[in-house]
Amino acid sequence: MAEFSATSTSTATGIVVALQANYLEVELHAPPDGIPGRLLCTRRTRLSHRGAAVHVGDQVSIEAIDPVQARAVVADVAPRDSWLTRPPVANVSLVVVVLAVDQPSFDPDQASRFLLTAERTGLDVQVVLSKRDLLPPDQLEQLCERLRRWGYEPIALSSETGEGVEALQQRLRGTALAVLCGPSGVGKSSVLNRLLPHLSLRVGAVSGRLQRGRHTTRHVELFALGDTSKVADTPGFNRPDLPDDPRELGVLFPELRQQLDPWPCRFRDCLHRGEPGCGVSTTWERYSLYASGLEELVALSRQGRGG
Ligand SMILES: Nc1nc2c(ncn2[C@@H]2O[C@H](COP(=O)(O)OP(=O)(O)OP(=O)(O)O)[C@@H](O)[C@H]2O)c(=O)[nH]1
Ligand SMILES: [Mg+2]
Ligand SMILES: [Zn+2]
Structure with missing residues (x-):
């Protein structure tokens, strides 16, 4: 026996x-x-x-x-299907970038850095505008419209009132693994507590003049959402890095990506900085952000080459 x-x-x-x-x-x-x-x-x-x-x-x-x-x-x-570096999560199928409409106030530069990081995965990106209870409806609509011009269809929700939470739940249904990422204090853990009331994740009040979060969540953790979906809570951080390669930057802006098909420039390696013969418009809202990001990366890569 x-x-x-x-x-x-x-x-x-x-x-x-x-x-x-x-x-x-x-x-x-x-x-x-x-x-x-x-x-x-x-x-x-x-x-x-x-x-x-x-x-x-x-x-x-x-x-x-x-x-x-x-x-x-x-x-x-097992080999990974996908990889998000920061926060580090493997096999993600949807990156949910959570940005507060206020407290902490909406910062387009920071928001874009999170979006660029999410776009680098090549995965679907969903924007969530959290704390919608803190903004009057007309200003909320303006912010949503702004995100649409950036190429995103945001879900605006409040974990206080519950408004919009159902829309996120729908979006996550059937998504194998979604990751909530975004600055500290925007309410990532709060929305999970709303979606899964048995969780009681720790949340922390924002504080100080800038209403910054307090880095309440310390570890990445996955939670089941029904039988087939999982969602990850992650620690917030404040300033994701840009990619290393200047040539990679353009495709990370959906509103630029959309201008690049078919290729509008006379030059094959164009970085689209308004040179004559470049067919890309410079009148979109985030163009200045793209241009300054590009400058930063070009300077860095020169330093790297010792020139
Ligand atoms: N008014 C309002 N406050 C909210 C809402 N959601 C969250 N909060 C508050 O915002 C603060 C931060 O919430 P958390 O859920 O801890 O934020 P987080 O994104 O998980 O932060 P980190 O774990 O530090 O990354 C808490 O005081 C929450 O009560 C909301 O929809 N409306
Ligand atoms: Mg948290
Ligand atoms: Zn160009």
């Missing part, structure tokens, strides 16, 4: 839902009989040797399951 030890020989697959110090919290796709749905895991040392970082959102195979302690070991990581 087989002898049972504390460690079962079963293996299983799951998704990393959180990282805690040196542990990975893994939710199993189909827990074998008698094995808890969530396990606290360490990594096989050979994974660390390969330099394979394991992140939230990674699909992993696990072994050495200890059903009593709910522990296991991550043996391997």
